[in-house]
Structure formats: C-alpha cells, structure tokens
Amino acid sequence: MANASPLTSTMRNIPSVDELVRSDAGRRITVEAGHSRAIRLARRTLATIRLDIAENNERDLSKELILDAAVNQMVEMHRSEERASLQFVINCTGVIIHTNLGRAVLSAHARQAISDEGATFCTLEYDLETGKRGRRASHCEDLVTELTGAEAALVVNNCAAAAFFVLSVFAEGREVVISRGELVEIGGDFRVPDVLTQSGATLREVGTTNRTKLEDYEAALDNGARVILRVHPSNYRIIGFTAAPSLSDLATLARKHDVVLYEDIGSGALIDLSSYGLKDEPVVAASIAAGVDLITFSGDKLVGGPQAGIIAGGRELVDRLRRHPLYRVLRPGKLVYSALEATLESYRRGTITDVPVIAMLALNKETIRERAASFRSRFESGYSGLLEIELVDGTSAVGGGAAPGSALDTVLLALSHPEKPAESIEISLRNSNPPVISRIENNKVLLDLRTVDPAQEPILLDILRSIG
Numbered sequence: 001m002a003n004a005s006p007l008t009s010t011m012r013n014i015p016s017v018d019e020l021v022r023s024d025a026g027r028r029i030t031v032e033a034g035h036s037r038a039i040r041l042a043r044r045t046l047a048t049i050r051l052d053i054a055e056n057n058e059r060d061l062s063k064e065l066i067l068d069a070a071v072n073q074m075v076e077m078h079r080s081e082e083r084a085s086l087q088f089v090i091n092c093t094g095v096i097i098h099t100n101l102g103r104a105v106l107s108a109h110a111r112q113a114i115s116d117e118g119a120t121f122c123t124l125e126y127d128l129e130t131g132k133r134g135r136r137a138s139h140c141e142d143l144v145t146e147l148t149g150a151e152a153a154l155v156v157n158n159c160a161a162a163a164f165f166v167l168s169v170f171a172e173g174r175e176v177v178i179s180r181g182e183l184v185e186i187g188g189d190f191r192v193p194d195v196l197t198q199s200g201a202t203l204r205e206v207g208t209t210n211r212t213k214l215e216d217y218e219a220a221l222d223n224g225a226r227v228i229l230r231v232h233p234s235n236y237r238i239i240g241f242t243a244a245p246s247l248s249d250l251a252t253l254a255r256k257h258d259v260v261l262y263e264d265i266g267s268g269a270l271i272d273l274s275s276y277g278l279k280d281e282p283v284v285a286a287s288i289a290a291g292v293d294l295i296t297f298s299g300d301k302l303v304g305g306p307q308a309g310i311i312a313g314g315r316e317l318v319d320r321l322r323r324h325p326l327y328r329v330l331r332p333g334k335l336v337y338s339a340l341e342a343t344l345e346s347y348r349r350g351t352i353t354d355v356p357v358i359a360m361l362a363l364n365k366e367t368i369r370e371r372a373a374s375f376r377s378r379f380e381s382g383y384s385g386l387l388e389i390e391l392v393d394g395t396s397a398v399g400g401g402a403a404p405g406s407a408l409d410t411v412l413l414a415l416s417h418p419e420k421p422a423e424s425i426e427i428s429l430r431n432s433n434p435p436v437i438s439r440i441e442n443n444k445v446l447l448d449l450r451t452v453d454p455a456q457e458p459i460l461l462d463i464l465r466s467i468g
C-alpha cells in the first residue's frame, strides 16, 4: 500500500462517462446507435480501463493519454458489437445455398413483395370478395398445388417443423416404418430418428443401410406400422450395391394397407434440374404423381424462396393438419408468405431464372470464365498494388443438403500477394465492409463469382484494391 497515492491520482485522471460520450467518437456513436447505447459503451469502457490501471499498477498516466485510450477502446467495442448484428455479406464461396450465410438469396420480385405486402396491411386472412375472413395465404397454397399437382398444401416455418408436424399428427403413438438407409442426419441438427421420437412416434427400422426391399416394409405393416416414412438423404449418398423400392410401389403398398405414405424430400426441386447438372435431385411433382400421400420440403433450398416448410398432399390429410392446434404454433407470418408467393409466381410464369438460386445454378463455366476475366482486367487497369489475380478451374457446390454428388464446374479468381499469406488476405476480406467470404486452398484465396451478384462486382473490386 506504500504506493497507494500515485495510483489514486492516476485513477483521478480517468475521464467521466459524460466526457467520453461528448468526445467526437462518442458523438458519432450516439448518432449511429443512440444515446443510451453510447452511455452503456462508455461505462463498459471505463470499467475495463479502471481494471487495467489497477491490475497493472499503472502510474503517471496523463488525462489525455487515458482519454485517448478510452476513446479507442469504446470505438473498438462499438465496432465489434456492430459486427455481431446481421450484416449483408458478399458470398464468394461458390456455395449457392449456404446455410451459414442465410441459404437462398431472394428474387427481386420476392424483395418487392416483402415491402409491398409483407410490410403493410394485406389480405393475409381476408377474402376481398366476401369481405370476410379468408383462408390464410390461400394464393400461396394454390400456387404450391398448381406447381406440384397436389390436391392441397400448407406452409409452416421450416421443413423440420413440417416433418415434426406431419409425424405428430399422423404417427403419434404409432409405429413409423423407415429404411435403415434413410435414418440420416441432414446437418443443422436435423436427425430423422430424433424428430420421430420427439413427435411421439415409434421408429420401426427395416432393411439394411444399403438395401431395403418392399417385403421389408410389408412385414412391418403386417405388424401394425401405420405410416411409411421415406426420407431423401439430401447431403448423403449410398452408392454401389444398393436397392430401395420405388415410390410408386410403396404407394401401392400403402394403399393396400390403408396407411399414410409420407416423404420428407428436404431440398425439394420444383422443376427438373438435371439440365443444370443436378442429376439426382427428386422433383416434388414426380413424388406426388407416384402417389405419396404427403410430402414436405424447404422453401429456402432449391425452391429459392424464404425460410419455410411446405407441406403438399391429399386434401383430407392436409385439412387435418390445418385444423390441428399445432398449425397455430408453426405457421409463418406475412413476410414469409409474401416472399414465397412471389418466388412461386416466377415458376408459374416460367421465368425461373428470376430466382437467384436457379440463376446461379444455370451459370455455365464459360459465362463465369468471361466474368472472371473481365473482373481481372478491370482490377488490373490502373492498379499498382501487389495483389495478384489468376484464373483457375474449380468447382462450386449447391449446398443446403442438396445434390452432394453434383459439383458444378466453375472458374475461380485465385488471389496471392508476395507479402501477405493467404490467411491474412482471407481475414482482411472477412473484415472489410461489406465482409467478403472466401475460402483458402493450396495457399491461395479463392473467389467464386457464381454466387456474386454482378451488381456487387464494383464493391468487390474496391475491396480487393484496398488490400494493397
């Protein structure tokens, strides 16, 4: 305690909350984030400064020095809180449905619909002809039935909710028969066996991991199973010596035993995407045509709309879901319906490349090469820094648990710098404004323009130039 007095005098040099908030940086933060946020940041900053001074037994720090340090710390704290908020990023990973980056990018029509109908009063549950309450988002459901051939449809929050809902209503307290090859985890913690258990159903596994026969299902039905569950393994494939009964054979079997055939298809392509290189993605309408009673799929995977779980199938079954109290718990809001409706309208019109997921899938390698080459020459013209861009062949991924076997050919921008390792370039990109998300392979930072909107290229160009 001999030195107590100089330390106290340093403590006396610590600025007040008010001084900090009235500094230039404090005023800027107040304008950006509000007075109470600025005060909170100032308090937290001063608390850490006090602790620092005491712990390191700092003496002889002038008022100016401490104020400077405090301002810097407050600005840094503010920045890191800002970074934690939802932020627009430029996705250069080439993963089209990137789960960590928010999956599908919405079409211009969907964005417009969110602001035109989703954000205001709208006819969500209102029938303009009768002036009375109408079926919730009926047009959206009608679009689903039109595009899939199903009799009826219902929309809930996401596909996991849809699967849980269907199983809770039709399989609670009953046995559900499923092939061992389909007891998969889809990522994002969606595990088929867990969803089954949670919904109160009893799992009845049949067959083996690679081969399941119609007779395996039939034996389970003879023993009392009431639902046949078929799951599209999504991001997982078993190849080689495999066998599974066709959907139409399962449908015949289900009818014979008067049980429900339910397919959780997940990614759910609304159209055949094989011409874009997606060879084995099941199409919703094909499953309906094959005779499934109910099918569930995501709104924000291959459909390319907002996060939603879409249920389609027989009218009587869908109506039972609609009347069930759980529907009230799981139904989405008007933001989702407006965006989903606008996305589905693009399919109905046949202008499917309006939908960014489809447009990104449809880009072929040559088009991407041309864009990459033009990007590189724009970058190089008048640039005197050291960053180098090469074009290299590579692959993009569909992502979102779709088409694990289909890699899409692309041309990548490979960045290198004589003085900066790839990791440091990747970090600079990630910390830029807006953040640019890239990947590293063989000591090169790789950017895939497939997932970059051409309108974002000038911003990307400026960010790359600023790396030096």
Ligand SMILES: *Cc1c(COP(=O)(O)O)cnc(C)c1O
Residues within 6 Å of the ligand: 158, 159, 160, 161, 163, 186, 188, 190, 231, 232, 233, 234, 235, 264, 265, 266, 267, 297, 298, 299, 308, 309, 400, 401
């Ligand atoms: C992705 C997926 C889900 C989960 O869908 P969310 O929309 O993420 O809830 C469920 N089942 C299958 C087969 C999937 O591929």
